Amino acid sequence: MDSREETERFKAAKDLVNQLSIVLRTSHIHDPNNVAVASVIDKLVAMVNYLISDERILCLELRGEFFYLNDYRIRYSLEYLLNFDFLIREFKKRELGSVTFKDKVGPEDIKLFVRAFVSSAFSQTPYEAIEGKVSESRNMAVGRLKKVVEDDAVEPRKMVKKTYFNAVSYTQGVINKIKSGEKVSIRKAKRVVETMVDHIIEEEQLLLGMTAIKEYDEYTYHHSVNVSILSIALGQRLGLNRKMLTELGVVAMFHDIGKMEIPNEVLNKPTNFTDDEWGIIRRHPVWGLKAILKLKKLDELTIKSAIVAFEHHLNYDLSGYPKIVKAIEMDFFSRIVSLADQYDAMTSSRVYSRVPMAPDKALSIMMERSGTQLDPLLFKFFINMVGVYPIGTLVMLTTRELGIVYESNQVFAARPRVMIIVDGSGSKVKGYVVDLTEKNEKDEFIRSILKTMDPNKYRINLAEYLL
C-alpha cells in the first residue's frame, strides 16, 4: 500500500469513527428506521465495507482516551473533536470497549447495534445489554472496556517521572548556560518537549499529576516545566497537531526566561515585595523577549517564544504588564501560556503572593477572571482539561475518608479517581485509589466529594502520593 493510499485509509478510519458518532447522536433523537437515521447508517455501512474489503476484519477499540482501528491509533482533527468526545463518553458510560465488524455489514446489522446501544442507557448493566443483542448479528461483536490495571501504570509512571525531571534538569541547564554566556541547544529543548508531548497524548493524567507536586526546592525550573506541560495538555485539547504542541511546549518552557535577570535577593525574598521590587519583577517579560532574541538566529520558534515571553503577563483585556501603548491582539500561544502560568503560579508556594492556593480554589478565582483577564474560550477548554477537582486537590468524601484527587475523570468531572490517605475511621493509610464512579448494588454512588480542603495548609506532601 503506498503512502497516498495509506493516508486515504487513515482518513477513512477517522471518518468512520466520526460517522459512527453521528449515527448514534442521530439515533438518540430518532428511531433507527427514520429517514434521517437510515441515511447516516447507509453512509456508515459504505465506510465499514470499504475498509473491510482490505482489512477483512475491523476492530474499533477504545483505549484510554483514544480510538484504535485494528491497533492503529486514530488521530482526529479539530473538526471531529466534539463527535469523538461524544463517542468516548458514550462508550465509557456503557463500559463498551470495542466494536468488531467481522465481515461486510448491511444496514440491518448497524440498526441492531444502534438499538442495543441506545436502549442500554436505561440498563443497570449496559454493556451486557448491548452484548446480548449484538450477539444476534453474525457480522458484528462487541467487547468490554478494559480497565486500567494499577500495576500496568507503574512503568509509565516511572517513565513520566524521568521525563519530568529530565525537563527540569534541562531547564536549569539552559538558565545556567545563558547566564554564563554559553550556547544553548534548541535541539535538546525540542527533544525534551517531544517526549512530554508523547506522554500527554498517551498518559495525560500522569504528567499532569507531576505538575501538582509543589514541594520542590527549585520553583523557577519546575514552574517552567509545569507551564509547559499544562500548555501542551491544553493545546492537545484544542486539537493542535504534534508539531504545534512541540512548539507550544518549547515556547512555554522559555516563558519566564526573563526572570534570570531579576536579582536573586528580589526573586527569593521571603517577605512581600516593595513597589520598587515590583517594578523590577514587572520588567521580566521585556527581559525575556530580549534574552530569547539574543539566544539564536531569528526563526519561527524564536519569534513565537519571544512573543510569549513578552505577553504572558498581559491579560486578555490587555491589562497586566508590561503596559502597552498601542493596542495589540494577544497571541494564541500567549493566551494558552498565560492560563497555564496563572494556574501553576497560584497553586505554588514560591510566587510573588507567597500564598499557595488549593487547585480548586485557584480554578474558581480563574473562573472569575475569565472574560476579562483570561480568554473565556480557552478557559472553558482548560477547566474541561484539569477538571473541577484537579489532580492534587485534597477532598473529604461522603464516606468520611480523606483523599487526594489522583486522576481526573473526563466524562464525569465531579467523579475523579481519589487516593485515600486517611480512612473512614480516621487512621492514616498507605494510600489506595478509589473510583468515584463506582456504584453499589442499589445503583447509588459509593463515594462522593463532600468538600475540598487546602493541602498546603496541612503541609501535605503530594509527592508522597502522586509519584
Added chain:
Amino acid sequence: MSEELRKVKDIVQSFQKSKKILRMYPANNPIYLTTLENDHKRFKEFFYYRDELTLKIRQNEMFFDAEQVYFNPDKDDNLSLFFFKDGLRELTFRKGLSYEELEDFFKIISLDFNSEVLDDDIVTLFWEKDFQNIHYVVDETVLSDDEEYEARAMQELEKKETEEDNLLKAYEDAFREEEVTKEASIVPLSDKDLQLLLKDLEKDSQDKASKLVDLLLEVFRTQSPNDYDDLVSFFGNAFEYIIQRGNIQTAAQTLSALKQFAEQKQTDEEARRHVRKIVLMAGSEAVIMLLGEVLDSGLEIEEKLFEDFVKHLDKNAIVPFMKILGELKSIHARKLVIDALILLGTKDIVTLARGLNDSRWYVVRNIIYILRKIGDKRAVDYLLKTVRHGDIRVKKEVIRALGELGGGGVLQALRECLDDADGQVRSAALKALGNISSEAAKRITMNKVSEKEFRDKEFEEKKEYFEVLSRWKDNDLYEFLMGTLKKKSFFRRARNYESRACAAYCLGLMGNKDALSLLNKYKNDGNKLLREYAATAIRRLEHGQ
C-alpha cells in the same frame, strides 16, 4: 551466514551509500530513484523471512539478533555513532514499510546535522514524520545535563514527608469547617466554541513577524535608552527575517511606524538616532541581498508595496541595490530594482554615479537610465565620462540621457558623437540634440547640414537630420531650408537633390504655409525624389496630412 543475516548486512551497508546519494542528487535523478528502488527491494526481500527488522545500536556497532551487522571504530563516517549520539538505541522497520517512508527516512539521515541552521536532530525529525512502519527506541538520558538530578530531587522530596499529626489535623478540620463543596460546573463545549477556536487557529497560522515588530516598537516606546542598542540589532534581524520571506508589506509598515515614532514630539533625540540606525540596517547589504533572492525567486511582489518599502530606506541601500542589479536574472526583478534606485538615487547621485564604473555593460546602461529618469543635472558630469564607453548600447543610452538632461559640456560631446563611426550613435546624438532644442543645438545641427561632407551621407540619415531640425520651426531655420531647397549644383547633382528633397520634407513638417509657393515650383520638377517630397510637403501644409 544465514540468508536473512546476509540481507540485513546488505541493508545496513546500503544506508551509508544511500545517505550520500540522496544528499548529492535531486529527487528526479535516475541514480537517486534507482538507489531508493534497490533499497526498498532489499527490505521487501528481507520481509519475506521476517515481519520486522530491528537493529540494536551501540556507539560503534549495530546488532541484529545479537549478531554484529555493522562495526566502525572510527569517528568519521560512522553510521552507528551517527544514530547513537542523538540517543537512538534501536531502530525497527516493519513489513508495511512503503517506498515513500523509506525515502523520508533517507532524506532525514542524509541531512547535514553539523549545520547550525538545522534546529532539529535526527530523533526530532523521525518524531515529526510519525512513521507508521519505522519505530525507534531512544535513550532520553542524553537530554539531561545532570543525570543525578532525579535522584537528588526525589531525596529532597522524601525529606519533606507529611507529618501524621498534620494529616490527622486535616481530617479533624474536615468535620469542623463549614465549607461544603459546590457541585461541579464544567460548561460543555459547543459547536460555536469550536467555530471560534477554528477562527483563532486560522488567525494564529499567519506570519508572526509583524507581531514581533509590533512588540519591538512597544519596547522602543516604553523602555529606557539602555535598550536601544539591542533594539537596533533585533530590528536588523527582524528585517532580514521578514525580507527573506518576501513580506515586503510588513517591512514597509515597520519602517513607516518607526519614522512616525521618530517624528513624534515626545521622542527624544537618542531614540531618533537609533531609529536612523534601524533604517540603515533595513537597507544594509545583508537585507538587500536577501531581497534580491526573493525578487528572483518568482514570488509576486506588488510594485506599490515595494515602492512603499524603498521610499523609507536611506541612501546606504543604493550600493547593495546596484550590486544585486547586476546579479538578478528576472526582468521583473531588475525593473523593480531600477525603480528602487530611481527613488533612492535622488538622495545620493554621487554614489549612484559610481555604478557607471561597473565592468558589466548592462549595469552601466541601467545606471544611465536611472540617472536619466532622476533628471538631476548633477549627473551630467558623470555621464559625459561614459560617452566613450566601449559598448554601443551604453553609448546610445548615455547620449539619450545627455539629450534629456542638457547642460554644460553636453553639446560638445554630442557634436563629437555626430561624427562617430557608428550610425546608431550618430542617430542617437542627433535625436539628443533635438531634445535639447536650444539655439546652440540648432546651430550645431544646421552647421552639420551645411558641411560639404553632409551631401555624402546616406539619404535616410540626411532625412533624420531634417526631421530633427523641423522641431525648431523658427524663421532662421525657414530661411535655411528655403536656401537649401533652392540650392543647385553642377557636380554630384543626385546627392544635392537628396538634400533639397529633405529640405522640402522639413518645410512640410514645420507647417509654415509661406513655403507653399516655392514648394509648388518643385512639384513638377524633373527630379523624381524632389518632386515627390515637394508634393508630400504641400499635402501636409494644405491638408495637414
